[in-house]
Amino acid sequence: MSSNDFSTTDLDEFLKLVLETQSSESKQALSEKRLRKIARNVGISDEDWEKLQKRFDDHLSKGRNFLKYENFADAISELKIAAAIAPYRADVLVDCGKAYYGRWKETNSNVFRDQAEALFRKALEIEPDHEEA
Numbered sequence: 853m854s855s856n857d858f859s860t861t862d863l864d865e866f867l868k869l870v871l872e873t874q875s876s877e878s879k880q881a882l883s884e885k886r887l888r889k890i891a892r893n894v895g896i897s898d899e900d901w902e903k904l905q906k907r908f909d910d911h912l913s914k915g916r917n918f919l920k921y922e923n924f925a926d927a928i929s930e931l932k933i934a935a936a937i938a939p940y941r942a943d944v945l946v947d948c949g950k951a952y953y954g955r956w957k958e959t960n961s962n963v964f965r966d967q968a969e970a971l972f973r974k975a976l977e978i979e980p981d982h983e984e985a
Contacts, residue, residue: 882940908937912944919951924958927951935971942979945971949985 891901915930931948938944949971956964975985 884938884940887938887940904937908934911937912947915951916947919947919954922954924951924954928955939974940978942975942982942985945975945978946982946984949975 888901891904896904911930912934915927915934918924918927918930928948928951931944931951935941935944935948949968952964952968952971956962956968972985975982979985
């Protein structure tokens, strides 16, 4: 993997491995430390890790802004990526859940409601006292 450019393909590869690891080790919660170890194992350099963290910050910021202005569809697009990069962050899962909840209120589609509920439950698994979840 080139340390000059952390591409979407690289991100997809990393996220696929994270999801596989999370599925196979569902009893062990993912943490930033664990994700960093997975990243190293797939050849992501420290520079690429920093780029990934920047992408996370960008997606989270955009998603939260879309959520603030009740643009739920775009909030979901951004926050899904942020949640995939940092699935150990209850606050990110809650924000993503709020976006799905808002979309459910707009469309009355149970798919959005179910996704919101799943995200809130996952956030509570990570942080049982999370008020917003």
